[in-house]
Amino acid sequence: MQEGDKQGKGQSRVTGGAGGRRRRLTARVLAAVLSLLLLVNGLAAANRLLCVKSQDGIDQARAFYHQPENSIDVVFLGSSHIHCNINTAYLWTEYGIAAYDYSAAEQPLWMTYYWLREFCKTQKPKLVVLDVYSPAAYEADYQYRWMEENLFGMRFSANKLEMMQASVEKKRLSDYFPAFTVYHQRYTELNGEDWDYLTGRMELQNFKGFHPLFGTEHVDLDSLMAASDTAELGAGRTLSAKSEKYLRKIISYTRKRNIPLVLISAPYQKHPDEDVVLRQIEQIAAEEKIPFADFYRELSRIGIDEDRDMNDVSHLNYRGSRKYTAYLAAYLSGYAELPDHRGESRYRSWDISAEKVGDEAANADMGQEAAAGMEQTTAVGMEQAGSAGRG
Numbered sequence: 425m426q427e428g429d430k431q432g433k434g435q436s437r438v439t440g441g442a443g444g445r446r447r448r449l450t451a452r453v454l455a456a457v458l459s460l461l462l463l464v465n466g467l468a469a470a471n472r473l474l475c476v477k478s479q480d481g482i483d484q485a486r487a488f489y490h491q492p493e494n495s496i497d498v499v500f501l502g503s504s505h506i507h508c509n510i511n512t513a514y515l516w517t518e519y520g521i522a523a524y525d526y527s528a529a530e531q532p533l534w535m536t537y538y539w540l541r542e543f544c545k546t547q548k549p550k551l552v553v554l555d556v557y558s559p560a561a562y563e564a565d566y567q568y569r570w571m572e573e574n575l576f577g578m579r580f581s582a583n584k585l586e587m588m589q590a591s592v593e594k595k596r597l598s599d600y601f602p603a604f605t606v607y608h609q610r611y612t613e614l615n616g617e618d619w620d621y622l623t624g625r626m627e628l629q630n631f632k633g634f635h636p637l638f639g640t641e642h643v644d645l646d647s648l649m650a651a652s653d654t655a656e657l658g659a660g661r662t663l664s665a666k667s668e669k670y671l672r673k674i675i676s677y678t679r680k681r682n683i684p685l686v687l688i689s690a691p692y693q694k695h696p697d698e699d700v701v702l703r704q705i706e707q708i709a710a711e712e713k714i715p716f717a718d719f720y721r722e723l724s725r726i727g728i729d730e731d732r733d734m735n736d737v738s739h740l741n742y743r744g745s746r747k748y749t750a751y752l753a754a755y756l757s758g759y760a761e762l763p764d765h766r767g768e769s770r771y772r773s774w775d776i777s778a779e780k781v782g783d784e785a786a787n788a789d790m791g792q793e794a795a796a797g798m799e800q801t802t803a804v805g806m807e808q809a810g811s812a813g814r815g
Contacts, residue, residue, distance in 0.1 A: 479635040480504060480570065481528025485577025487628035488526055488543065492770060496547045497762050498523045500633075501540060502555030503531050505690040508739040511749040512632040513781035516774045519753055520764030525633025528577075529570040533559050533670035538587035540674060542578060544681065551760035552678050552685045559667035560689070560701040566593055575600055630776040636742045637735035638788035643693050645723055645730045661697045663704045671705070675712050684759050687716040691728055691748065693737040694720055717755060719748065726751045742790045 484507055498521060500506045506527035515521040526543055528535070536554065543549070571592070578584050592600060663671075678685040687709050689702055702718060709716035719726065726747050728734075733744030740748055756762070765771040 479507070481507075481531065481573030482577040483628075483631060484526055484528060484633045485539070485542075487631040487633070488524065488577075489546075489579065490628040491524065491547070492629075492773075493546045494548050495770065496522055496524045496549055497765075498551040498553060498756070498760070499540075499543055499547070499549045500525045500527060500553045500555070501531075501536050502527050503558045504529045504635075504739060505555045505557045505692065507633050507635045508637050508735070509690045509745050509748055510634065510752065511636070511742075511745040511781070512634040512774075513778040514746050514749045515753060516632075516766070516778045517782075518750070519762070520766035521753070521762045522765050522771055522774055523632065525635075527555075527633065528574040530558050530562060530567065531570075531574055532562065532567050532591070533667050533674065534590045535574050535587055537670045537673050537677070538583055538590070539578070540677060541583050542581075545583075549683060550762060551756065552683050553688060553756065554674065554685065555688050555690055556671075556702065556705050557689060557692070557698075559663060559671065559705065560698040561695075563661060563664045563667070565664065565666045566591065568596070571600060627776075629773045630780065632774065632777045634745075634777075634781060636745065636781060636784055637739055638742055638785070638790050639735040640732060640741055641734050641736050643730050643734040643737050645691070645693060645720075645728070645734075661701055663701050663708075668708065671708060672712070675714060685714055686756065686759055687714055688752070689718045689720060691720050691723055691726065691740065691744075715759060719751070722751065742785050742788070 498515075500510050500523065504527065507525040510523075510525055512523045512525055515523045526539060528539075531539070533556075540552065574591070575584075575588070578587070588597070588601060675685060687705065694702075706716045706718070708714075728740070728744055728747060733740055733747060735741035735744075765774070
């Protein structure tokens with residue numbers, strides 16, 4: 425064999441060996457990437473399955489990210505006095521208003537402020553409505569009873585980190601962050617809702633935040649009203665400094681973005697001390713030239729029946745929500761022009777949402793009964809509500 429042939433074959437073996445090593449390296453890299461993707465997807469699936477689901481705030485926050493961009497005209501912020509009382513399905517079917525209840529149980533104002541900032545990342549509302557029950561009822565600077573409902577639905581971001589810094593003491597941070605370590609052992613509690621969320625059958629775009637209640641409890645509202653009327657400003661509790669700070673931050677935030685803001689308080693069995701705080705909030709609203717409406721003072725005009733329209737001492741039931749929402753819609757008409765989107769394809773999810781709420785009411789035997797009860801919300805009362813808004 426000639427020397428040149430030997431050299432050629434040797435060079436070929438070297439070249440072939442190098443090519444083989446590259447192919448093996450490429451295969452290992454691809455296998456590692458595939459394993460990483462499987463791990464990430466597996467963790468994401470486990471997170472979707474095990475994450476806490478709750479219509480006391482988590483679902484409201486989570487479903488928000490599935491709403492069409494710049495589609496929500498009015499956002500309702502606050503506590504369960506929003507998502508249990510303000511019937512977004514009724515607003516849609518009766519007026520074509522694209523509304524969203526973006527709230528969580530007992531949400532303090534410092535969390536509401538960051539929820540508002542989160543909302544405005546993808547939405548440009550024509551009106552922001554804030555219920556101020558929580559600052560009237562609770563004065564502690566750190567409120568943990570419903571912390572999970574207020575934290576877990578919001579996606580991780582700088583805004584969420586700021587919210588946690590304002591809401592959770594450092595010594596308790598590990599109780600809530602990272603969220604997966606908190607709820608990873610939920611596998612013993614899994615139910616149909618968890619599997620629906622994993623498989624995508626839970627269509628979050630069709631959820632508009634409203635959580636209807638179908639119980640009925642007699643609540644003596646009138647006697648408490650007499651008690652609150654006797655409360656004097658300055659007696660008992662006062663609005664906390666932290667709540668006032670974040671209330672003014674919310675006012676400033678909406679003002680800078682030219683978004684009308686309305687403060688409200690829903691009908692409920694109010695303690696006289698809470699009424700004192702509400703009057704302080706009313707004074708701040710007057711000072712800032714922000715509308716404030718305490719609908720506890722409008723019970724007869726709204727047509728609330730204390731034997732039939734309350735779910736419990738703090739929340740309206742489905743019947744009551746329709747009456748209150750109708751009255752509220754008339755009141756808000758004086759502060760923003762909210763277009764009728766019925767029939768627009770982009771708003772099909774509001775149709776579906778209203779249908780689902782209607783089905784729930786029918787299954788609870790409260791649908792037709794609630795519609796008949798709307799006669800108690802008189803035309804005179806609705807006109808008075810509209811006049812108050814225009815005023």
